[in-house]
Amino acid sequence: MKKIYYCVVGLAALFLLQSPGFAGISIAKEKIDKNKNDEKFLGILYVPMGPAKKVIALDLASNRIIQTIPVKPETHGLAVTKDGKELYVPSMKGFKTIFVYKTSTGKEVAAIDVGGPQHHVAISPDGKYAYLSVMPSSVSVIDITTRKQIASVKVGAGPDSVAFSPDSKYAYITNSEDDTVSVIKTSTHQTVATIEVGELPDHIVVSPDGRKVFLTNNFSENISVIDTATNKVIDTIPAGRGTHGIAISPDGKFVVATNRGGSTYVVIDALNNKRLRVVEIGQEPEHVSILDVAGKTKIYVNVLSTHQILVVDPETDKVIKRLNVGVDPHAHAPYIPRE
Numbered sequence: 001m002k003k004i005y006y007c008v009v010g011l012a013a014l015f016l017l018q019s020p021g022f023a024g025i026s027i028a029k030e031k032i033d034k035n036k037n038d039e040k041f042l043g044i045l046y047v048p049m050g051p052a053k054k055v056i057a058l059d060l061a062s063n064r065i066i067q068t069i070p071v072k073p074e075t076h077g078l079a080v081t082k083d084g085k086e087l088y089v090p091s092m093k094g095f096k097t098i099f100v101y102k103t104s105t106g107k108e109v110a111a112i113d114v115g116g117p118q119h120h121v122a123i124s125p126d127g128k129y130a131y132l133s134v135m136p137s138s139v140s141v142i143d144i145t146t147r148k149q150i151a152s153v154k155v156g157a158g159p160d161s162v163a164f165s166p167d168s169k170y171a172y173i174t175n176s177e178d179d180t181v182s183v184i185k186t187s188t189h190q191t192v193a194t195i196e197v198g199e200l201p202d203h204i205v206v207s208p209d210g211r212k213v214f215l216t217n218n219f220s221e222n223i224s225v226i227d228t229a230t231n232k233v234i235d236t237i238p239a240g241r242g243t244h245g246i247a248i249s250p251d252g253k254f255v256v257a258t259n260r261g262g263s264t265y266v267v268i269d270a271l272n273n274k275r276l277r278v279v280e281i282g283q284e285p286e287h288v289s290i291l292d293v294a295g296k297t298k299i300y301v302n303v304l305s306t307h308q309i310l311v312v313d314p315e316t317d318k319v320i321k322r323l324n325v326g327v328d329p330h331a332h333a334p335y336i337p338r339e
Contacts (some may be wrong), residue, residue, distance in 0.1 A: 040061045041061060041337070042059075042060045042061040042293050042294050042336070043060045043061075043291075043293065043334060043335055043336035043337060044057050044058065044059060044060060044066075044084070044103075044334070044335050045057075045058040045060060045289070045291070045300060045332055045333070045334045045335075046058075046078055046080055046087060046103075046332075046333040046334070046335070047078070047287075047302075047309065047325065047329050047330065047331070047332060047333070048071070048075045048076065048077070048078045048089065048329075048330045048331060049325070049326055049327070049328060049329055049330070050074060050075070050076060050092075050327070050328035050329070050330050051074050051327070051328055052326060052327065052328065053070065053071055053072065053073065053074055053075075054068055054069060054070050054071060055068070055069045055071055055075075055078065055087060055089065055101075056068055056069075056325060056326075056329075057069070057103070058309065058323065058325075060291065060293045060334075060336070061293075061294075063311055063321045063323060065323070065325065067103075067106065069087070069101055069103075069106040070106070071089050071099060071101065071108075072089075072091075072095065072099055072108070073089060073090070073091035073092065073093070073094055073095050073099060074091070074092050074093055074094065075089050075090050075091065075092055075330070076090070076092050076119060076120065076330040076331060077089075077090040077092075077118065077119055077120035077121045077132075077133075077330070077331050078090075078121070078330070078331045078332075078333040079121045079122055079123045079130060079333050080103070080123070080333045080334070080335045081123060081127060081144060082123065082125075082126075082127030083127070084103060084335035084337065085102065085103055085104065086100050086101065086102060086103065086109070087100065087101045087103055087333065088100055088121050088123065088130050088132075088142075089101060090118035090119060090120065090121050090132060090133075091117055091118055092117060092118070092119065093117055094117075095117070096113060096114060096115055096116050096117065097111045097112055097113050097114065098111075098112050098114055098118055098121065098130075098132055098140070098142070099111050099112075100112070100147060103335075109147075110147040112142060112147060112148070112149055113149070114132060114134050114140040114142075114149055114152075115134060115138075115140070115152070116134045116135045116136070116138075117134070117135045118132050118133060118134050118135070118140070119133045119135070119159065119160050119161075120132075120133050120160060120161045120162055120331060121133070121162065122162040122163060122164055122171070123144065124164045124168040124171070124186065125164055125166055125167070125168050126168040127144060128143070128144055128145075128168070129141055129142065129143065129144060129168075129186060130142040130144060131162045131164070131171045131173070131184070132162070133155075133159035133160055133161070133162055133173060134152070134159065135158070135159070136157060136158070137154065137155055137156060137157050137158070137159065137175075138152050138153060138154055138155060138159065139152070139153040139155050139159060139162070139171070139173055139182075139184065140152055140153075141153065141189050150189070151189040153182075153184055153189055153190065153191060154191065155173050155175055155182040155184075155191060156173075156175025156177070156178040156180045156182055156194065157175055157176075157177035157178045158175055158176040158177030158178070159173050159174070159175055159176075159182070160173070160174045160175070160176045160201070160202060160203075161173070161174045161202060161203045161204045161215075162204070163204045163205050163206050163213070164186075164206065165206050165210045165228065166206065166208060166209070166210045167210060168186060169185065169186055169187065170183055170184065170185060170186065170192075170228070171183075171184040171186055172184075172204055172206065172213050172215075172226075173204075174197075174201035174202060174203070174204050174215055175201065176200050176201055176202065176218075179196060179197060179198065179199055179200065179201060179217075180194050180195060180196055180197060180201070181194070181195045181197055181201060181204070181213070181215065181224075181226065182194055182195075183195065183231055193231040195226060195231055195232070195233065196233070197215060197217060197224040197226075197233060198217025198219070198220030198222055198224055198236065199217055199218070199219035199220040200217060200218040200219040200220070201215050201216070201217050201218075201224070202215070202216045202217070202218045202243070202244050202245075202246075203215065203216050203244060203245050203246045203287075204216075204246065205246050205247060205248045205255070206228070206248075207248060207252045207270060208248070208250065208251070208252040209252055210228060211227070211228055211229070212225055212226065212227065212228065212270070213225070213226040213228060214226075214246055214248060214255050214257075214268070214270070215246065216239065216243040216244055216245070216246045216257050217243060218242055218243055218244060218260075220236075220243075221238070221239055221240060221241055221242070221243050221259075221261075222236050222237060222238050222239050222243065223236070223237040223239050223243065223246070223255070223257055223266075223268065224236055225237065225273050234273070235273040237266075237268055237273060237274070237275055238275060239257050239259060239266050239275075240257075240259030240261070240262055240264055240266060240278065241259050241260075241261035241262040242259055242260040242261025242262065243257055243258070243259055243260070244257075244258050244259070244260035244285075244286055244287075245257065245258040245260070245285070245286050245287045245288040245301070245302075246258075246288065247288045247289045247290045247299075248270060248290065249270070249290045249297060249314070250290065250291070250292045250297065251297075252270055252271075253269075253270055253271060254267055254268060254269060254270050254276070254290075254314070255267070255268040255270045256268075256288055256290060256299055256301075256314075257288075258281075258285040258286055258287075258288050258301060259285065260284055260285060260286050260304075262283075263280055263281065263282055263283045263284070263285065264278050264279055264280055264281060264285070265278075265279050265281050265285055265288065265301065266278050266279075267279065267314075267317075277317075279317045281301060281303065281310065281312070281319075282303035282305060282306055282308075282310070283303070283304075283305035283306075284303060284304035284305045285301050285302065285303050285304075286301075286302040286303075286304055286329075286330070287301070287302045287329070287330055287331050287332055288300065288301040288302070288332070289332040289334060290314070291334055291336065292336070293336075297314055298311055298312065298313065298314070298320070299311070299312040299313075299314050300312075300332060302329045302330070304328065304329075306322075307324060307325060307326055307327050307328075307329075308322050308323055308324055308325060309323045309325050309329060310322055310323070311323070
């Protein structure tokens with residue numbers, strides 16, 4: 001009788017261990033490992049979910065969520081290391097530390113004290129440094145190899161978004177409370193220029209050739225264009241209500257900026273600094289990225305009102321896929337393996 005009982009219990013346990021609901025994140029990890037060895041693996045888009053305190057991983061080949069990583073802080077910003085192995089997760093509130101998680105296991109591997117709440121983070125293209133905007137007015141510099149803070153750089157009030165030049169020599173930070181952009185030289189981790197822009201500068205990108213910086217001005221409802229050779233604003237492009245997210249295409253030909261206070265994004269000719277068109281996309285569009293996936297360029301844009309990430313064909317501005325992800329998706333952190 002005992003043998004029959006143990007046999008039944010053993011089979012039940014085996015069934016539970018094999019069920020996706022029981023396995024949780026380990027199952028998601030197995031899917032990621034399998035995809036990374038699969039010829040069809042094209043990359044992953046990591047997105048933090050704000051108050052939900054989690055990060056989702058969107059497989060770019062299938063446009064499916066394949067992993068959910070619980071995190072300690074409520075976070076808006078996010079960055080993935082050059083090798084795709086670690087996520088840097090800022091603390092918008094509740095902590096003065098930035099947390100580091102392994103993408104393969106979803107486990108926390110470091111908590112780095114930076115002295116205050118943080119908004120956004122970016123990792124230099126050479127993979128050496130993470131630059132993190134820290135309230136009220138500094139940028140924390142973290143060595144990726146040691147996971148240690150090696151410098152704290154004074155910038156303007158309310159530092160927000162961070163972007164690097166393609167050669168990793170300069171970092172550009174929007175300062176939302178004093179309407180400026182700080183330029184930091186990464187060899188010395190010192191501010192070398194402060195540029196006046198529009199009202200409440202928000203998100204920022206650098207062109208692939210490193211010659212221009214584009215940033216959104218939320219209150220001014222426009223886009224500032226900076227010449228990196230002179231660190232001067234050379235153009236201001238009208239955008240829309242509550243201009244927020246911004247991305248530039250990998251070929252550097254066009255920019256997309258979202259109007260969070262409305263329901264549109266604008267497409268900008270990045271070579272000539274001209275607005276091309278305004279596209280209806282859904283109420284409260286926010287963070288956006290433009291990625292090359294298997295030789296095809298796609299726009300990924302958060303729409304807060306519907307709790308979705310939309311995949312859009314930039315040639316037609318038609319929605320290819322609507323992904324239901326939950327409340328409050330924020331920054332995009334893509335990992336696309338390179339040959």
